[in-house]
Amino acid sequence: MEIFRGLIKFKSNTQKIIGVLILLSIVTLVEVVLGIYKPEVLNQSFANLKLLNWVFIILTIVKAYYITWDFMHMRDETSILRRVVVWTAVFLILYLSFIFIQEDNKKYREIVEASMDKVGTYINQYPYAHSKIFRF
Numbered sequence: 001m002e003i004f005r006g007l008i009k010f011k012s013n014t015q016k017i018i019g020v021l022i023l024l025s026i027v028t029l030v031e032v033v034l035g036i037y038k039p040e041v042l043n044q045s046f047a048n049l050k051l052l053n054w055v056f057i058i059l060t061i062v063k064a065y066y067i068t069w070d071f072m073h074m075r076d077e078t079s080i081l082r083r084v085v086v087w088t089a090v091f092l093i094l095y096l097s098f099i100f101i102q103e104d105n106k107k108y109r110e111i112v113e114a115s116m117d118k119v120g121t122y123i124n125q126y127p128y129a130h131s132k133i134f135r136f
Contacts, residue, residue, distance in 0.1 A: 020070055024063055031059050048101050061093065 010016035034042070034055060042052035068074050074082055 016070070020066070023066065027059055027063050031056060057097075 010019060034052060038052060042050065042055060044051050046054060068085075074085065
């Protein structure tokens with residue numbers, strides 16, 4: 001984790017590039033292994049997305065952050081510029097996530113409404129069929 005905080009000092013740019021390459025390769029390898037094996041534990045849903053998708057989103061953000069932090073030299077910028085860039089990106093990511101979740105809810109509602117229309121049509125065709133099902 002020291003590499004994320006900038007606590008590891010590299011002697012040359014070549015060492016720095018190799019260190020970043022190793023870190024990004026490890027994160028990518030984790031993504032690939034999770035994508036191939038798709039553990040059952042991560043197939044549960046959270047906020048209308050599978051946990052596996054959330055893991056992919058988080059790992060992608062980690063990679064993007066580190067690339068920006070090291071290769072775009074955000075580490076060396078003033079704190080106000082870093083805050084403007086980071087908070088803008090955080091806002092956009094949250095906004096896009098909200099849009100995706102809402103669109104997914106809309107599709108789910110359409111599916112449920114279509115199913116309910118079919119059930120309503122069935123009940124209208126056979127008005128006494130449901131009374132036999134729900135009789136106690």
